[in-house]
Amino acid sequence: MTDMTDDIRKQKRFQFTRHSPTFRLEFESTAAEMQSRCPVAWSDTYGGHWVAASHEAIFDIARESEVLSNDHDVTNTKKGYHGISIPPAQSQYRGGFLEMDPPEQREYRQTLNTYLSPAAVNRWKPFVEALTRSCLDEVIESGRLDFVDDLANIVPAVLTLAMLGLPLKDWDIYCEPAHASVYTPPESPDFPRVMQGAMLMNQRLGEAVVEIREKPRPGMINALVNAEIVGATPPDHELIGVLTLLIGGGFDTTTALTAHSLEWLSEHPAERARLSAERDTLLDGATEEFLRFYTPAQGDGRTFSADCELAGTQFKEGERLWLSWAMANRDPSVFPNPNEIDFDRHNNRHTSFGLGIHRCIGSNMARMAFKTMLTQVLDRMPDFVTDPTGAAHYETVGVINGMQHLPATFTPGPRLGASFAETLELLQRACDEQRLAEPVTVRTASAKIG
Amino acid sequence: MQAWVDPDKCQGHTLCAMRAPAIFELSDIDGHATALAGDLPASEHDAVREAAGSCPEQAITLS
Ligand code: SF4
Numbered sequence: 341m342t343d344m345t346d347d348i349r350k351q352k353r354f355q356f357t358r359h360s361p362t363f364r365l366e367f368e369s370t371a372a373e374m375q376s377r378c379p380v381a382w383s384d385t386y387g388g389h390w391v392a393a394s395h396e397a398i399f400d401i402a403r404e405s406e407v408l409s410n411d412h413d414v415t416n417t418k419k420g421y422h423g424i425s426i427p428p429a430q431s432q433y434r435g436g437f438l439e440m441d442p443p444e445q446r447e448y449r450q451t452l453n454t455y456l457s458p459a460a461v462n463r464w465k466p467f468v469e470a471l472t473r474s475c476l477d478e479v480i481e482s483g484r485l486d487f488v489d490d491l492a493n494i495v496p497a498v499l500t501l502a503m504l505g506l507p508l509k510d511w512d513i514y515c516e517p518a519h520a521s522v523y524t525p526p527e528s529p530d531f532p533r534v535m536q537g538a539m540l541m542n543q544r545l546g547e548a549v550v551e552i553r554e555k556p557r558p559g560m561i562n563a564l565v566n567a568e569i570v571g572a573t574p575p576d577h578e579l580i581g582v583l584t585l586l587i588g589g590g591f592d593t594t595t596a597l598t599a600h601s602l603e604w605l606s607e608h609p610a611e612r613a614r615l616s617a618e619r620d621t622l623l624d625g626a627t628e629e630f631l632r633f634y635t636p637a638q639g640d641g642r643t644f645s646a647d648c649e650l651a652g653t654q655f656k657e658g659e660r661l662w663l664s665w666a667m668a669n670r671d672p673s674v675f676p677n678p679n680e681i682d683f684d685r686h687n688n689r690h691t692s693f694g695l696g697i698h699r700c701i702g703s704n705m706a707r708m709a710f711k712t713m714l715t716q717v718l719d720r721m722p723d724f725v726t727d728p729t730g731a732a733h734y735e736t737v738g739v740i741n742g743m744q745h746l747p748a749t750f751t752p753g754p755r756l757g758a759s760f761a762e763t764l765e766l767l768q769r770a771c772d773e774q775r776l777a778e779p780v781t782v783r784t785a786s787a788k789i790g
Numbered sequence: 791m792q793a794w795v796d797p798d799k800c801q802g803h804t805l806c807a808m809r810a811p812a813i814f815e816l817s818d819i820d821g822h823a824t825a826l827a828g829d830l831p832a833s834e835h836d837a838v839r840e841a842a843g844s845c846p847e848q849a850i851t852l853s
Binding site for chain 2: 399403450453454457458459460624628686687688689690691693695696697699703704780781784
């Protein structure tokens with residue numbers, strides 16, 4: 341490659357402000373403009389970084405792990421890279437294996453794969469069904485609920501804790517900080533309180549690591565404390581970063597997907613009726629389409645670890661790049677009518693779980709939890725109507741395209757089983773007695789609930 | 791028609807098995823896919839094409 345001056349390399353420029361409230365509102369036109377005009381551009385914002393906006397460019401760049409680094413050098417002892425956040429996040433922890441490179445990253449994933457593979461996740465189905473049933477029972481007689489607070493926040497949280505091997509009743513200790521730390525910007529007056537909650541959560545996780553090391557119980561934490569990563573036992577602060585990643589990934593994203601999909605279905609009752617009636621053939625396609633359209637995790641940052649030329653652009657070592665999964669998912673050259681939701685869409689090779697070696701490790705769990713919540717809502721409150729005045733979308737979607745609240749009304753119905761509190765106890769007993777959180781290599785049988 | 795999953799490209803997205811469950815098998819350990827060896831029945835060709843087109847990593851080769 342012939343060397344170009346920076347002016348020529350960075351000739352294509354775009355003022356990319358994904359953390360601003362207007363970005364969310366102008367997302368479709370921004371994506372279209374960047375795709376037709378760039379599709380890779382330099383932006384001066386957030387310390388200066390590249391943005392990849394077309395599906396082709398993102399596909400070509402994201403899988404080049406030889407020249408991309410996810411490393412977050414929090415101790416500033418390596419190359420000083422900043423992980424996946426743009427602008428850099430002020431943190432004393434690396435964001436788990438999402439902020440690591442191979443071989444470390446690969447070894448962490450190998451440690452956890454047997455807990456999160458499709459076969460491993462399937463065993464939890466009866467657990468999630470009972471949990472979802474009890475959440476809906478709490479509200480079914482009243483004819484009103486908040487889909488976020490009463491359902492979509494709870495199910496992924498309790499399931500994640502169960503798989504980690506943490507006490508289920510603690511779900512609300514982790515729930516608020518896990519969501520609020522995503523949607524509260526640093527300049528918000530609420531930020532110090534949210535950070536305090538997050539610190540408390542980390543402290544709890546640290547205690548759990550110590551506890552499980554001394555008194556093993558099945559779950560991903562147990563696997564992590566016994567893991568050997570690049571020849572050594574990982575230090576506790578590294579494990580806390582991994583657990584924070586699993587909680588962040590497990591909680592907020594599935595909530596975001598579920599809430600947005602339910603809101604769309606309320607606004608499209610004919611499509612909702614069709615999805616419900618033909619779910620055997622439509623549910624998979626609809627799920628992938630909601631994933632594509634809403635892209636809960638909007639993108640990831642990377643740092644170039646070597647000079648390289650990709651997607652027609654010359655990059656220099658140390659430069660940062662934002663891979664916009666969200667914009668890739670709206671690229672008309674891969675997805676005809678990209679801004680429409682089409683349950684029958686063909687060749688839906690969306691990027692919502694990322695591409696390449698960092699593919700979301702929880703994707704199977706997310707799909708299963710989402711499908712369970714969705715089908716039970718369709719069965720038990722088929723005429724639900726969401727309230728647009730109460731619906732609260734995250735004001736900024738720089739990280740997660742989430743929702744804080746989604747109130748709805750529906751025709752009341754009868755309870756079907758035990759209360760949420762009783763169900764939580766029942767599920768805890770099932771976890772303990774059946775050792776549900778063992779890896780699939782140890783336990784292949786499905787959970788038996790009640 | 792034959793199908794082959796490139797193990798270096800497959801990242802275990804599982805879309806292939808969703809589209810053509812009779813043809814693509816997912817590892818219990820990590821969810822990575824392998825395709826049934828040999829000639830695939832004509833009744834599966836559409837589903838297999840859809841599977842290949844849906845693979846986010848474009849790891850599936852048809853011949
Ligand atoms: S869809 Fe592609 S990446 Fe996913 S399991 Fe199948 S072959 Fe692998």
